[in-house]
Amino acid sequence: MGNNELEAVLQAADAKRAEYQAELCELLRIPSVSAVAAHADDVRRAGRWVADRFERMGFDCELVETGGHPIVVAERCDVPDAPTALVYGHYDVQPPDPLSEWITPPFEPTERDGNLFARGATDDKGQMLTHVFSAEAWLEAAGRLPVNLKYVIEGEEETGSPHLEEFVREHTDRLAADVVVISDTCQFAPGQPAITYGLRGVTYFELRLSGPKQDLHSGTFGGAVLNPLNALAKLLAAISDEKGRVQLDGFYDDVVSLTDAQRSRLADLSFNDESFRRKVGVKALGGEAGYSTLERRWARPTYDVCGIWGGYQGQGAKTVLPARAGAKISFRIVPNQNPDQIAASLRRFIEERCPPGIEFELETFHGGRGVLFSLDSPYMKAASRAIARGFGREPVYIREGGSIPVVSTFYGRLGADTLLLGWGLDDDNTHSPNEKFSLADFQRGIRTSACLWHELGRLER
Numbered sequence: 001m002g003n004n005e006l007e008a009v010l011q012a013a014d015a016k017r018a019e020y021q022a023e024l025c026e027l028l029r030i031p032s033v034s035a036v037a038a039h040a041d042d043v044r045r046a047g048r049w050v051a052d053r054f055e056r057m058g059f060d061c062e063l064v065e066t067g068g069h070p071i072v073v074a075e076r077c078d079v080p081d082a083p084t085a086l087v088y089g090h091y092d093v094q095p096p097d098p099l100s101e102w103i104t105p106p107f108e109p110t111e112r113d114g115n116l117f118a119r120g121a122t123d124d125k126g127q128m129l130t131h132v133f134s135a136e137a138w139l140e141a142a143g144r145l146p147v148n149l150k151y152v153i154e155g156e157e158e159t160g161s162p163h164l165e166e167f168v169r170e171h172t173d174r175l176a177a178d179v180v181v182i183s184d185t186c187q188f189a190p191g192q193p194a195i196t197y198g199l200r201g202v203t204y205f206e207l208r209l210s211g212p213k214q215d216l217h218s219g220t221f222g223g224a225v226l227n228p229l230n231a232l233a234k235l236l237a238a239i240s241d242e243k244g245r246v247q248l249d250g251f252y253d254d255v256v257s258l259t260d261a262q263r264s265r266l267a268d269l270s271f272n273d274e275s276f277r278r279k280v281g282v283k284a285l286g287g288e289a290g291y292s293t294l295e296r297r298w299a300r301p302t303y304d305v306c307g308i309w310g311g312y313q314g315q316g317a318k319t320v321l322p323a324r325a326g327a328k329i330s331f332r333i334v335p336n337q338n339p340d341q342i343a344a345s346l347r348r349f350i351e352e353r354c355p356p357g358i359e360f361e362l363e364t365f366h367g368g369r370g371v372l373f374s375l376d377s378p379y380m381k382a383a384s385r386a387i388a389r390g391f392g393r394e395p396v397y398i399r400e401g402g403s404i405p406v407v408s409t410f411y412g413r414l415g416a417d418t419l420l421l422g423w424g425l426d427d428d429n430t431h432s433p434n435e436k437f438s439l440a441d442f443q444r445g446i447r448t449s450a451c452l453w454h455e456l457g458r459l460e461r
Contacts, residue, residue, distance in 0.1 A: 005141075005142050006450070006451065006454045008141045009137050009138050009141040010137075010450060010451075012137045012141035013134065013137040013443075013446050013447055013450055014443070016133070016137070017443055020129070020133045020442075020446065021439060021442070023053075023129070024109070024116070024125065024129055024442070025109040025116070025118075027125050028109045028116075028120055029107055029108070029109065030042055030045050030046040030049060031093075031106075031119075032045070032046035032093055032120070032155065033092070033093055033094070033095050033096070034069055034155055034156050034158050034159050035095055035158060035159050036095060040069070043069045043092055043155045044069065044070060046091045046092070047069065047091055047153075047155050048063065050091050050132075051063045051074070053132060054072070054132070054151065057076075057132075057135065057136050058139070059074040059075060059076045059151075060074065061073070061074040061075075062074075066163035066167060068156050068162060068163050069092065069154070069156050070155060071154045071155065071163075071167055073150075073151070073152055073171075073174075074150070074151040074153075075148075075149065075151065076135075076145060076149055077148035077150065078144075078145070079144075079145060079148050082147045082148055082456070082461060083147055083148065083178040083179065083456050083457070083459055083461050084147070084148035084150060084176070084177045084178050085149055085150070085179050085180070085452075085453070086150045086151070086152065086177035086181070087131045087150070087152070087153075087180075087181045088151075088152050088154075089124050089127070089128030089131070089151075089153045089154075089182070089184065090124050090128065090155065090157035090158070090184070091124075091125060091128070091153055091155055092154070092155045092156060092157055092158050093119050093120035093123070093125070093158060094119065094120075094123070099433075101433035101434070102434055103117070103434055106118060106119040106433075106435070109121070111439070114438060114439055115436040115437065115438050116437050116439055117435065120435070121428070121435050121437035122423075122428040122430055122436065122437040123184065123424070123428070123430040123431070123435065124183070124184045126424075126437040126445075127183035127184060127422070127423050127424060127445060130183060130423060130446045130448075131181065131183065131449045133446045133449075134446050134447075134450040134452075134453065135149055135449075135453070137446070138450060138453060145457075146453050146454055146456070146457030146458075147453045147456045147457040149453070150175065150177060157184075159366075160365060160366025160405070161366070161405060162366070164406055164409065168409055168414070169413060172413055177414060178416060178461065179379040179416055179418070179419060180407075180410045180414070180416050180417070180419070181418070181452070182404065182418055182419070182420055183420075183421050183422060183423055183445065183449075184422070185400055185420050185422030185424070186424045187424065187426075187441070188396050189270070190425060191391075192396060193387045193395040193396075193423075194396050194397065194398045194422060195380065195383055195387070195395050195397050195419065195420065195421060196397075196398055196420035196422060197372065197374075197375055197397050197399065197420070198298065198299065198371065198372040198399035198400065199370055199371050199399070199400050199402065199403060199404055199407055200301070200332040200334055200370045200401050200402065200403055201333040201335075201339065201367070201368045201369040201370035201371075202332055202339075202367060202403035202405070203330070203331050203339035203342050203364070203367035203368075204306075204330045204331075204364075204365040204366055204367065205329050205362055205363065205365065206326060206327070206328050206329075206363045206365065207326060207327050207328075207329060207360065208325075208326040208362075209229075209235075209324065209354070209359070209360050210228060210323060210359050210360075210361075211226055211227065211228040211321075211323055211324075212225055212321070212323050214323050215322055216321040217319060217320070217321070218319045218320055218321040221321055222321055225321060225357070226356075227322065228310060228324055228325040229310040229311050229322050229325040231325075231358045232326070232327060234353075235353055235354065236308075236329070238349075239329075239349070240303050243289040244287050244288035244289060244296075245288060245289075246301065246303050246331070247349070248345040248346055249348065249349070250341065250345055251301070251342065251345060252301070254336040254337050254338065254341075255300075255301060255334055255336065255337060256334070256335065258295060262299070263292075266292065266295060266298070266299070267292065267294075269398065271293070271294055279427065287302070288302070298398070298399035298400060298401050299334060300334065301331060301333050301334050302331065302332045302401075303329065304329065304332075305327055305328070305329050306327075306330050307327060307328040308326070309325065309327075310322045310326065311325070332401060333369070333370055334370045335369070335371060336370075337369070337370065339367035339369065340367075343367075346362065347362055366405065367405070368403055368404075368408055368409075369405075369408040370408075371407050371408050372399075373418065374417070375397055378459055379419055379459075380419070382458075383395075383452060386448050386449075386451035386454070386455045387451075389447075389448070389451045390445075390447040390449075390450075390451045391444050391448060400420070404420075407420070421452075423437075423445035423448075424437060424438075424441070425438065
């Protein structure tokens, strides 16, 4: 597997650039919103599109049924002495709301200023397909793959992957691999590729409070009946203090302090607080006292209110004491923290503080642990060499504040480290209106993926 062969593969990938972009647009036009029941047929249609794509490449492929949306499983393992890479991605997308803030419709891919705008462009259809198209380039230019490849492309990532844990548990032997490859993260900056070696985990809840049997007149009943919305505001505010520290019992017990080397690595990155502040459009940054912005974003646990409701929200005034109020809250957690322990501590916290006359319900949604990978593994080094060739620049090593629960699932079930190789940018508006993906980075991602298969194929199994 010499460089001449790899060069032929890269040339083949470059020659099909327009075709690959057109195919990406095909998939982006399918509104595969997994959280909305009305789009169930669209989600299945997107899964079928992905499965058909693998079958055209000669992969063994199956659309595996779950209790929800199907999982695409494909493989081509005909290189006995080479390592096996398992590629994970997802074909479902976030809801596009609010639609009024999109410049062009979310499911009509539109090219502007070198970017492709559509829901799912970078999260994760565009990034996922780079690893599909790179395999095709190898097969077309070299007639073979240099490494064994397996793919798991699911349709429920945006709803917390409720069926993936069971699927991995039941198919551990089938999914066995030396390394997992995921592209659902970002570069560090435009033109500065990165390898993500750490992720925070997450645990997510909905808290609902109820008081009187119906909304009441706040003048007639205020002062005699407790207001669920007032109680909710006090509870939510009490969860963290003025220094940004979470007040749940035991919350920090399992948090491993950052080492001097880890803090130095983050400090060495060319990150500017003022530029970041301007980019996100706030007048000041904030968070847990005693830590830098990158440390707070990537390596410290956090608490956030993600949504809140209750009472009258229409035009004008209505003097009402609401019968019900609620909020959605999340905790981003770091390696070693246990989502189940945090859920139990949160419940005790609310039980101890919920006032008489107010009842509460606490529903736990999805969760996942944080992970941290060694920078010294041969797979990390192979990925670094691939990125240097595909992007023309050495990568930096970063951590990520977001969560990909499947990473800890694969690590726990398969014992395989994960390469988190993001081709996107942090201003790609994932989960927001006007999501985009740089077409230059789309092509660089395909080229880098092709180089990765070359580099992994050179490693001893």
